[in-house]
Amino acid sequence: MLTEEQLTYIIELVKEYTGNIIERNKSYVIENKLQEYVERLTFDNLSEFIEYLKSTDASDIKKDIADILTVNETHFFRDETIFNCIEEYIIPQLIKQNSKTKKLSIWSAACSSGQEIYSLIILLKEKFPDILTWDLSILATDFSQRIIQNAKLAQYSEMDVSRGLLDNYLNRYFVFSNGHWILQDEIKKYVNFKQLNLTESLPIFEEFDLVLLRNVLIYFSVSDKEKILHRVKPHVSKNGFLILGSSETLININAPFVVDKLSNTHIYKPS
Ligand SMILES: C[S@@+](CC[C@H](N)C(=O)[O-])C[C@H]1O[C@@H](n2cnc3c(N)ncnc32)[C@H](O)[C@@H]1O
Numbered sequence: 001m002l003t004e005e006q007l008t009y010i011i012e013l014v015k016e017y018t019g020n021i022i023e024r025n026k027s028y029v030i031e032n033k034l035q036e037y038v039e040r041l042t043f044d045n046l047s048e049f050i051e052y053l054k055s056t057d058a059s060d061i062k063k064d065i066a067d068i069l070t071v072n073e074t075h076f077f078r079d080e081t082i083f084n085c086i087e088e089y090i091i092p093q094l095i096k097q098n099s100k101t102k103k104l105s106i107w108s109a110a111c112s113s114g115q116e117i118y119s120l121i122i123l124l125k126e127k128f129p130d131i132l133t134w135d136l137s138i139l140a141t142d143f144s145q146r147i148i149q150n151a152k153l154a155q156y157s158e159m160d161v162s163r164g165l166l167d168n169y170l171n172r173y174f175v176f177s178n179g180h181w182i183l184q185d186e187i188k189k190y191v192n193f194k195q196l197n198l199t200e201s202l203p204i205f206e207e208f209d210l211v212l213l214r215n216v217l218i219y220f221s222v223s224d225k226e227k228i229l230h231r232v233k234p235h236v237s238k239n240g241f242l243i244l245g246s247s248e249t250l251i252n253i254n255a256p257f258v259v260d261k262l263s264n265t266h267i268y269k270p271s
Pocket of ligand 1: 018071109111112141142143144147198213
């Protein structure tokens with residue numbers, strides 16, 4: 001059982017490395033998530049490990065802790081309303097806008113284990129196959145190096161593929177091997193994965209037609225949300241779109257984006 005002081009130490013460590021705020025009532029989650037790591041480093045218990053952390057600069061280990069404690073919850077085609085909006089409004093709009101250049105760029109800015117960006121590519125392949133012959137730039141980033149490795153591997157459990165993925169997509173784009181559903185190269189090949197921390201200056205130099213920043217702002221303070229949104233804005237092209245998670249809004253947030261009133265759900269455009 002973590003003491004109040006140990007809990008504060010871990011919460012502050014995660015905030016320092018990722019900006020994420022862990023609620024104090026999540027003590028048991030912290031203990032469960034860190035247990036295996038603590039055992040692997042051969043500490044007798046979490047208290048001993050935390051005392052060690054306090055006495056060292058070992059930033060690699062501290063980064064690992066922050067990584068382990070990020071929430072990576074995701075699933076294929078998460079939020080049907082948004083995927084319908086991408087299919088019925090955003091992509092047709094981008095096809096119109098970019099028909100001359102035949103270029104399309106997409107950034108999944110908190111991609112977790114890849115389900116979000118892979119769902120989008122499956123959608124393109126199914127509904128807009130011509131677009132896959134365009135000059136595509138598809139970037140997927142996350143703070144967590146561990147989760148990026150999983151995303152690159154694209155090997156999913158039975159449970160993962162049972163959440164949000166239609167059976168015919170599963171059969172068409174995955175092969176079952178050694179207990180995992182492995183996404184085929186014809187989808188994987190489009191994505192460039194990269195580790196990136198949204199709380200730092202962004203090491204990207206591109207503007208994207210579509211930026212997915214879904215279900216990540218909820219973990220930040222209002223002032224950090226605002227900083228992230230200002231940092232992301234230069235990377236959303238003038239006529240591009242920003243999508244947040246369904247429970248995230250920009251109400252009462254000072255952000256350089258406005259709601260796109262033409263869509264029937266909450267998506268944003270740069271202001
Ligand atoms: C709940 S998942 C959301 C995944 C996906 N966007 C979705 O909506 O299903 C949140 C992701 O944000 C990442 N994340 C948290 N803090 C971050 C930061 N400071 N920079 C980049 N990614 C971060 C986590 O590692 C995690 O994979």
